[in-house]
Amino acid sequence: MHFARYNPIRFAHLPTPFEPLPGLTERLARPGGGGPALWIKRDDCTGLAGGGNKTRKLEFLVGDALANDADTLITQGAVQSNHVRQTAAAAARFGMACEIIFESRTGSNAVDYNRSGNVLLDELLGASTRTVAAGTDMTRAMAEVAAEVAERGGRPYVIPGGGSNSIGALGYAECAMELVSQANEMGLEIDRIVTATGSAGTQAGLVAGLAVMGADIPVLGIGVNAPKDVQETRVYDLAVQTAALLGHQDRVTRDMVVADCGYVGAGYGLIDQAVIDALTTIARSDGILLDPVYTGKAMKGLIALSQAGEFDGETVVFLHTGGAPGLFGYQSELEGKL
Numbered sequence: 030m031h032f033a034r035y036n037p038i039r040f041a042h043l044p045t046p047f048e049p050l051p052g053l054t055e056r057l058a059r060p061g062g063g064g065p066a067l068w069i070k071r072d073d074c075t076g077l078a079g080g081g082n083k084t085r086k087l088e089f090l091v092g093d094a095l096a097n098d099a100d101t102l103i104t105q106g107a108v109q110s111n112h113v114r115q116t117a118a119a120a121a122r123f124g125m126a127c128e129i130i131f132e133s134r135t136g137s138n139a140v141d142y143n144r145s146g147n148v149l150l151d152e153l154l155g156a157s158t159r160t161v162a163a164g165t166d167m168t169r170a171m172a173e174v175a176a177e178v179a180e181r182g183g184r185p186y187v188i189p190g191g192g193s194n195s196i197g198a199l200g201y202a203e204c205a206m207e208l209v210s211q212a213n214e215m216g217l218e219i220d221r222i223v224t225a226t227g228s229a230g231t232q233a234g235l236v237a238g239l240a241v242m243g244a245d246i247p248v249l250g251i252g253v254n255a256p257k258d259v260q261e262t263r264v265y266d267l268a269v270q271t272a273a274l275l276g277h278q279d280r281v282t283r284d285m286v287v288a289d290c291g292y293v294g295a296g297y298g299l300i301d302q303a304v305i306d307a308l309t310t311i312a313r314s315d316g317i318l319l320d321p322v323y324t325g326k327a328m329k330g331l332i333a334l335s336q337a338g339e340f341d342g343e344t345v346v347f348l349h350t351g352g353a354p355g356l357f358g359y360q361s362e363l364e365g366k367l
Contacts, residue, residue: 030241030275032203035196036092040122041084042076047211050347052314057335065340068217069317070208073324073351078118078150081111081351082231085200086192087119093196095123099186101178105130105167107298108137108160109322109358111351112191112228114147117156126183127156128174134163135298139361146358191228195270201234202241202271208346209244219246220343225327225350226250226260226288227297233267235348240280241272251330252290253323254297260288292330298322300359303329305366308356320352321359 050067058064075084094102102120106113108131120127129151137143151158161170167190175185188197212219226232232250239246252260265286272278294301300321307328311317319325331347334340356363 036096037088038092046071063341065345070348083112083115086197094186101126103128104188117154129158131160193228193230198230198234198271202238205238224348225323227253229263236268237271250288251327257290318353320355
């Protein structure tokens with residue numbers, strides 16, 4: 030797969046660590062030898078302002094922005110968006126302005142949610158922010174901001190929420206190649222990859238990359254917002270578009286895209302005790318910090334499915350998409366529940 034033709038700008042700390050999770054593997058062992066052997070791909074360690082999966086996407090997106098002579102990045106996300114934080118950091122690194130639109134998706138008025146965590150870091154990084162109501166047409170809102178930037182002489186580049194278009198998803202097609210290479214060097218056969226799936230770019234990129242390589246490793250996305258049919262359609266369409274950039278869209282089939290959206294709970298960004306339990310379980314078993322919105326829900330799903338025997342005898346890789354700075358935005362919800 031020839032990624033250089035898409036102008037990536039290299040700033041992520043790669044390859045990210047790939048290591049076992051012995052504590053969690055032991056905790057999820059079932060009588061009679063059941064349960065998975067768990068590994069983790071540490072994409073929380075990509076190095077950009079706290080790291081996370083969006084950094085891989087931004088290597089391609091910022092590269093495309095600079096190739097198009099842009100001087101301002103525009104994007105959107107929820108108030109505690111990890112994507113927004115990493116976009117603001119990438120803009121700062123390359124001397125670009127950054128315009129952020131927050132969507133008030135959770136409706137939270139808590140001071141920590143609206144002022145701490147990722148929000149504090151966005152301001153530290155110099156991003157200009159504004160907040161709109163839940164349900165706002167965010168594509169239109171970004172277009173309006175782009176028009177404002179252009180009117181004052183700037184050169185805007187719009188990045189979709191999560192960095193999830195075919196250019197951004199190339200970052201996870203490349204990650205698939207990196208992960209398979211690491212596993213091969215260790216002589217490790219991977220039976221399944223599990224990751225959070227929201228804006229779709231991470232899962233779609235993995236599916237596309239694995240399909241183009243012919244690696245035949247299933248990817249299970251644990252949904253954080255949308256219903257299963259909506260999420261799988263979103264991922265499949267983007268995986269096909271991403272594989273098309275690599276010249277092999279025919280290699281992605283519909284059965285390669287699987288999302289389990291049974292662990293969303295009350296909605297995007299809303300946490301429950303099972304999410305809190307998942308956060309504390311892996312923190313205390315292996316010293317790994319997850320976030321409440323994405324990886325916490327993905328781990329909630331992985332634990333429940335493991336306990337139900339879904340992964341018995343399998344070697345399962347949990348792809349950690351980062352987000353630990355968001356924990357501080359949920360302090361009031363976590364206090365007394367840990």
